[in-house]
Amino acid sequence: MNNSAMKVVDKTTDGITEDEAELYDRQIRLWGLDAQKRLRGSRILVAGLCGMGAEVTKNLVLAGVKSVVLLDHREVTEIDTFSNFLAAPNSVGQNIASASEERAQALNPMVDVVADPTNIEEKTEEFFKDFDVVFLSRCKREQLLRINNICRMNGVVFLAGDVFGQIGYMFSDLLDHSYADEVKEKVEVPGQSQTVEETRIVRREESFIPLSQALDVDWTTPKYASQLRRTSPAYFIMQVMMEFVMLHGRLPDPSRRDEDVVEILTIKNALMDKMNIPPEKVKNDFAEYVFGQLSPVCAILGGVAAQEIIKAVSQKDAPLKNFFFFNTLEGAGIVECIGH
Known part of the structure; x- marks a missing residue:
C-alpha cells in the first residue's frame, strides 16, 4: 500500500476522513455520506485491462473505493495503447496490469491500486472471496461462467463486459440486491387547498440471475x-x-x-x-x-459498468437489470432483461 493510502486508513475513524470529505464533496452531496462510506470500504477486482477495463478502473478510483486490483497476464500491444489510456505508449511489451498501475494510482492517492500480472485461469476460489465486487473483461466464456459461479457461492457481486470494435456489452449479477430509491409524490399542505411534491426514500429488492x-x-x-x-x-x-x-x-x-x-x-x-x-x-x-476497440464505445460501456458497481456497493438507486448493450450501428445503448 502506498504512503498516502496508509495515512488515510490510519486517520479514519468513521470511514471518511476530513481530507476525503473535502475531495469527495460533490459526490457526497449527490449520493450521501453513508453511500460514500460504503464505497470507501469496498474492494474491487478489475480483470482485463482492455479499453473498457481502463475506463472502469478510472471511474472507480475517482469515486473513492478502498482498493482496486488490476489483473491481467497479457503484454501491452500497440493496439492496447490506443484504447487503454492507463498504459503509456512506451509500455508496449510490458505486462499490461503493471503498466496501468502508476497512472491509475495517480488519479487518486487515497485509493490503494495494486497490479497482479498473473493469469486469471490460475486463480482459485479463495482469491475471489477477498473482493466485494469482481469485474471481468477479455475473458473466455468458460472463465466468465466459472468465476460468476464462484462469486454467487460467496456473496460477491459480479459484472462482466467487453468491447468488440464498435459493439459492446455489460452484464451484471448483483445477487439479491437491496437498494434505496427516491420516490416523488404529491402531498397536501395542511390547511391549504394545494399540494407540494416531496421526495421520500423507499427500500427495494431486486433478484439477479447468473x-x-x-x-x-x-x-x-x-x-x-x-x-x-x-x-x-x-x-x-x-x-x-x-x-x-x-x-x-x-x-x-x-x-x-x-x-x-x-x-x-x-x-x-x-x-x-x-x-x-x-x-x-x-x-x-x-x-x-468487430475489430479492435473503439475508444468512445469503451468509454460508454466502462462508464455504465462503473456506474452499476457504484450502485451495487453504495446501495443507492435502481440498478440496470441485467444487460446493457451499445451498438454504434444502431446509434444507441439499450438495457435488456434476458433470462429472468
Missing part, C-alpha cells in the same frame, strides 16, 4: 418468441463473439480481417440455427465492425 442462465435461453418458448423481435441484435452478436474467442483464444485480428470475417459469419449462422433464431435477425455486415 450469466449461464442469461445465455442459455430457449427462444422457441412463447415468452421469448414474443420478445425476440424487441431484443437487440447485440445480444446475439455477443454470443457469436464469445464463441469466436472460445474457438480461437483471441479477438478478431485486423491483420486477418478477411478470414476472420468468414469465420465470424460461419459461427453466426451455426449459432442462429442452434438457437432457432432467423438468420436475418443479425445482419451480416456486423462482422466488419
